[in-house]
Amino acid sequence: MVRSKVRTPARVLAAAMAVLMVLCTMPFTAFAAVTLSASNVEEWPTVTSDGPVYYGQQMTAFTLEGGKVVYNGEVVSGHFEWQSPTGRIIAGTNFAPVKFVSEDSAYTGFTDRKNVQVTINQTKPIIEEQPIAANKIPSGEKLSACNLTGGKAVNPYNTAEPNLAKATWEWVNPDQVVTESGEYEAQLVLPTAASAKNYDTTEAVCRVAVEVEGQVTIIPETEITTAPTVSLNGVNTFTYTPGRKIGDLELVGGQVTVSGTEEVVSGKFEFDEYYAGLELTAGTKNIPVHFVLDNPDAYKPPADVTVQFEVAKADIVVKEAPTFTYVYSNRTLRDLGTVGAEIQSGVVEPSTVKWDFVGKTGLSSDASDPLAKQVLDAGTYQVTARATVSNGSFNTGFFPVNVVIKADETKTFPMKVALEGNDLHIKADTTYGGYGGKGTVTYSVNDTVVAQNADPKAEVVYAIPESGDYTVKAEYTPAENDNYIYKSATQTVKAVLPRTVTVNGGSGSGNYKPGDTVKVEFDQASLKKYYEFKGWKITNAEGETVDVGVSDLTQTSISFTMPDEDVT
Numbered sequence: 001m002v003r004s005k006v007r008t009p010a011r012v013l014a015a016a017m018a019v020l021m022v023l024c025t026m027p028f029t030a031f032a033a034v035t036l037s038a039s040n041v042e043e044w045p046t047v048t049s050d051g052p053v054y055y056g057q058q059m060t061a062f063t064l065e066g067g068k069v070v071y072n073g074e075v076v077s078g079h080f081e082w083q084s085p086t087g088r089i090i091a092g093t094n095f096a097p098v099k100f101v102s103e104d105s106a107y108t109g110f111t112d113r114k115n116v117q118v119t120i121n122q123t124k125p126i127i128e129e130q131p132i133a134a135n136k137i138p139s140g141e142k143l144s145a146c147n148l149t150g151g152k153a154v155n156p157y158n159t160a161e162p163n164l165a166k167a168t169w170e171w172v173n174p175d176q177v178v179t180e181s182g183e184y185e186a187q188l189v190l191p192t193a194a195s196a197k198n199y200d201t202t203e204a205v206c207r208v209a210v211e212v213e214g215q216v217t218i219i220p221e222t223e224i225t226t227a228p229t230v231s232l233n234g235v236n237t238f239t240y241t242p243g244r245k246i247g248d249l250e251l252v253g254g255q256v257t258v259s260g261t262e263e264v265v266s267g268k269f270e271f272d273e274y275y276a277g278l279e280l281t282a283g284t285k286n287i288p289v290h291f292v293l294d295n296p297d298a299y300k301p302p303a304d305v306t307v308q309f310e311v312a313k314a315d316i317v318v319k320e321a322p323t324f325t326y327v328y329s330n331r332t333l334r335d336l337g338t339v340g341a342e343i344q345s346g347v348v349e350p351s352t353v354k355w356d357f358v359g360k361t362g363l364s365s366d367a368s369d370p371l372a373k374q375v376l377d378a379g380t381y382q383v384t385a386r387a388t389v390s391n392g393s394f395n396t397g398f399f400p401v402n403v404v405i406k407a408d409e410t411k412t413f414p415m416k417v418a419l420e421g422n423d424l425h426i427k428a429d430t431t432y433g434g435y436g437g438k439g440t441v442t443y444s445v446n447d448t449v450v451a452q453n454a455d456p457k458a459e460v461v462y463a464i465p466e467s468g469d470y471t472v473k474a475e476y477t478p479a480e481n482d483n484y485i486y487k488s489a490t491q492t493v494k495a496v497l498p499r500t501v502t503v504n505g506g507s508g509s510g511n512y513k514p515g516d517t518v519k520v521e522f523d524q525a526s527l528k529k530y531y532e533f534k535g536w537k538i539t540n541a542e543g544e545t546v547d548v549g550v551s552d553l554t555q556t557s558i559s560f561t562m563p564d565e566d567v568t
Helices: none
Strands: 002-004 041-043 046-049 062-065 069-070 078-081 092-095 098-102 111-114 117-120 128-132 148-154 168-171 181-191 207-209 221-225 229-231 249-253 257-258 265-271 281-292 307-312 318-320 323-327 342-344 347-349 354-356 379-388 396-408 415-420 423-428 440-445 448-456 458-463 466-477 488-494 499-501 509-512 517-522 536-538 557-561
Touching: 062 265, 117 318, 148 168, 148 181, 168 281, 221 281, 229 307, 249 265, 415 466, 423 440, 423 466, 440 458, 448 458
Parallel strands: 323 396
Antiparallel strands: 002 536, 041 069, 046 062, 078 098, 092 117, 098 111, 128 148, 168 181, 181 207, 221 257, 229 249, 265 281, 281 307, 318 347, 323 342, 354 379, 379 396, 415 423, 423 458, 440 448, 440 466, 466 488, 499 509, 517 557
């Protein structure tokens, strides 16, 4: 207390309300996108293909499936794709560059070259033009005396591949002594050892006619006058069947004659070994066919012919519907697809089906089911989904699937505590991204329950009895089918209540926080006749003198720093 040294004993007492200052951290929205990296990958995508992939094929021959990118415990919406879909990789097992494309503008994707591997098989070159002998040789000379010229081999997947353009031809048996005209085997030779690793040239062999001087041998040329047709068990219409090869088909009919005559040449039509081993996928097929002579020494083989036929797409078959389990995220199935879903695949043929909730038009505004355009609460639903197969050999299908939405158990209850005056105001933060549950909450302050099973959106007011630290705890009780099961939240608030200054014989009485500046002035009019002002005496509630740091208490006007107790 502060008391003027006058001879009047009167005292004046004043009380005031407390004033609170609280720093409250509010949520904000950041606009700078988070840059992701390979360290955010929880699951790398798997690589699949419709069959072996050969050198020269583009990266689009492979399909990237799945993968999971996580940031701060949350799955980032997006997908993996090849960094260069039209690129090509050398034969062997190699790492392939991929990139993650975020579908959430809050994140920036990344590229990686060290975690996804692909296997590229050697390609068998296709001989488009055979080499020819550049000169005649005398009987008795070695075959190497005959030079080879021309010839053209191509990569069936990349006809512009430069190494084959630089390839040369060599005799298989250059030291063979030639005594008569005829056909001799020549083989394709790649320009470098590195380029040779990309090709299987075991079948890149052809027979080249060599003319030996002093002997004339005329071999009749032949031509295909009627091309064969394609059949399978007597049927000439086909529907895609997984695992079926082109070589499983039959070539029926067809005719070869000696050029310029009606003489029929015996033999049979066959698919080239390379094409025979390819899977019979859906679509329009143009497959080269060659004729195998029964007497290859008597005739020249005819040029290949191309047969064309159609293969219809197959239907997807769902024997047991799959189940997709999501954690509630306030997003629609149309937006989510299967990202973040735990999938029980059910029984579906083929097993490579991909699911989403895109509608028949494929537009962003279209969905496969009205429910897919709604934000579904926690629960179990049956929703029509779209099924596709990436190899292009199946019709798109729409089938009912099971969808389970589980409550989000990762978030802490969004409690908001504000100190106003001597009261704590407690409730859930209902701003965007805040409280979204359906249950109740129990609040306690310093382990004393102040509200039990309360509505989180309703405000609870707790009166603070004195200065000090107050720890507020919120314990959430979820409702049935609640979208959130919040973790308990705590927040500590430091409350500082104001102190009272009572001035007798002057001005300056009032409520002040500890640390505030207090100015006291003596009221000369209050001094009685024959009395004089001697100075100030400052005491606390117990009547003890308080040192407030004023060196000269005889001044009629003094200022001091408010201590953390009431003074007079």
